[in-house]
Structure formats: C-alpha cells, structure tokens
C-alpha cells in the first residue's frame with residue numbers, strides 16, 4: 400500500500416533524511432512491479448531503497464516514491480541459495496550457517512539487503528558478492544521484462560556492477576553459490592570477521608565507508624604519486640590505496656560540521672551524532688574531496704549514494 404509523507408530517517412543507517420512524498424515497502428516481484436507501475440502511471444520519480452545502509456537522504460525530503468525492497472524469501476537448493484532482493488544479509492548468513500554452506504561469512508556485520516549488496520558488489524576482507532553470484536534477475540523498466548544476468552554479464556568490479564550504471568535495472572533476486580562446509584567452522588569464521596570489524600568499530604549512525612578506495616588509473620599516475628609520496632608505497636595493493644589512509648593524512652579524523660563527525664577511529668566513516676542534517680555530511684564530503692585533491696592531486700569518489708539531491712537522482 401502506498402503511504403504518503405513518510406519520514407525516511409528510520410529507513411537508513413545514517414538516521415538522516417526528510418519525508419518521502421510517497422513510500423511503499425515491497426518484497427515480492429509482484430509488489431515491486433506494482434510500485435513501479437504506480438510511479439509510472441502517476442508520473443512521479445522513484446527511488447529503490449534496500450536497507451538504507453549506503454545512502455545519504457536529503458533532509459529536505461524526496462518529492463517522489465521511495466520503493467523500499469525488504470523481506471522476501473531465500474530458498475536453499477544443494478549448495479545454492481536463491482534469495483529475493485529484500486532478504487537481509489544477516490538472515491542469509493544465518494540460513495547458510497544452518498545449512499552448512501560456507502562462502503558468505505565475510506559479510507557478517509554488513510547491515511544490507513541482497514539487492515543492495517549485489518548492486519554495489521559489497522565486499523570485505525578481499526571477498527565480494529561477485530564471488531557467489533550465479534545469476535541476477537532484474538526487472539528492466541524500459542522493456543518491462545524480467546531479464547537474467549549471469550555473473551559474467553553483471554560487470555562486477557570494485558563496488559561496481561552493471562546495475563549501478565543502469566538505473567532502469569531493478570534487482571529482484573539472485574542465485575548465490577556456496578561451498579559445503581560445517582556449521583562449527585562457519586561460526587568460527589563469522590566470529591573472526593565480527594571481531595575484526597569490532598576493532599575498527601565506529602560509534603554513531605553511519606553508512607559505512609563514505610568514499611571508495613582510490614584505484615590508480617594507470618602506471619604513470621601511480622609512479623607520479625609515489626615520486627611525491629614514497630612512504631605510501633606500502634599502502635598500495637592491487638594498484639589501489641585505501642582512501643581512509645589519505646583522509647587520515649589530511650587530519651580529517653574528528654572533523655565536525657553541525658552534528659556530523661568524521662569518526663576518530665576510521666577517517667572514511669562519517670557519523671551522525673543524532674541531529675545531523677544531510678548538508679552537514681555533504682559539507683564534510685566536499686572538504687574531504689578538496690583537501691585530498693590539494694594534497695595528493697587525486698579525485699576521490701563517493702561510495703554512498705545520494706537520494707533527494709536533484710542532479711543525482713538517477714532512477715527517475
């Protein structure tokens with residue numbers, strides 16, 4: 400059922416955001432289709448939200464329909480699981496553990512849906528969703544047809560996928576393949592991952608890493624960079640440097656704007672201390688980008704997605 404004038408704060412992990420003019424929760428393919436049809440019929444823009452753990456929502460609200468895809472089911476078959484887009488990753492991990500399926504332990508502690516994590520190819524500890532995806536079913540808004548993308552067609556990369564670059568593709572479900580394991584070892588691995596996360600624990604409401612790590616465009620760029628910053632060679636792996644290190648070196652930790660702060664524990668996390676406005680977060684983002692450009696000559700890119708900021712609303 401379409402609701403009106405719904406405050407979006409509780410639907411994202413930043414706990415920031417104004418009201419959506421229209422709002423609906425959808426878990427089945429039929430419900431998702433219906434919601435999209437409503438938006439089309441009424442000529443209102445729409446935005447797909449998962450668990451809201453990687454978005455910054457405008458405190459002034461969103462004049463369209465937010466379709467929150469949560470819930471649905473996950474079905475185990477052999478060593479595979481077909482999971483609806485709205486399935487919560489912790490629920491998927493619990494299901495895999497119960498069925499002695501190993502391969503998704505790394506995602507413990509990520510408060511995401513399957514849809515959101517496939518969209519951004521979520522990853523950690525050297526692993527990512529792309530390692531498990533067999534295929535992804537989407538609804539193509541342009542053709543109104545359901546299409547299946549095999550792993551190699553998903554164009555997965557570091558926090559990248561074909562879905563991220565094609566907002567007309569809405570993820571409905573995914574088939575994920577795991578390995579036969581045993582629940583004792585799986586639980587141990589989950590504990591290890593959670594312990595590692597706890598070490599870097601960030602206090603406050605956040606949306607995970609704000610910026611993507613920086614991948615050098617080519618060898619020349621990396622060489623030029625290392626000429627100026629030879630000490631950072633040890634921080635580069637696979638042609639990529641952790642943006643958190645760059646942000647730390649420009650002394651961003653602890654920077655406060657309004658009620659938003661750069662975490663003192665992790666420079667790539669911004670937290671809402673309770674009353675932050677989206678503009679507070681945006682101001683920090685802009686300061687960070689400017690200072691990194693000034694000091695290191697590189698342009699860092701946001702990992703978080705923005706909702707309700709005119710130029711950046713893509714799913715309209």
Ligand SMILES: Cc1cc2nc3c(=O)[nH]c(=O)nc-3n(C[C@H](O)[C@H](O)[C@H](O)COP(=O)(O)OP(=O)(O)OC[C@H]3O[C@@H](n4cnc5c(N)ncnc54)[C@H](O)[C@@H]3O)c2cc1C
Pocket residue numbers: 412446447448449450451452453454468484508509510511512513514515516517518519520521522523562568569570571605606607608704
């Ligand atoms: C404490 C914390 C820890 C985190 N740790 C990690 C980590 O280790 N690794 C990592 O990669 N990320 C991490 N994140 C970030 C975040 O959890 C991931 O980016 C996650 O994949 C987002 O999923 P979501 O369901 O919350 O998506 P949302 O934040 O709701 O949406 C993100 C984007 O995905 C799109 N989207 C969502 N569902 C669909 C769909 N069904 N079809 C099409 N598009 C869709 C949205 O439109 C939006 O553009 C962390 C976040 C937090 C708060």
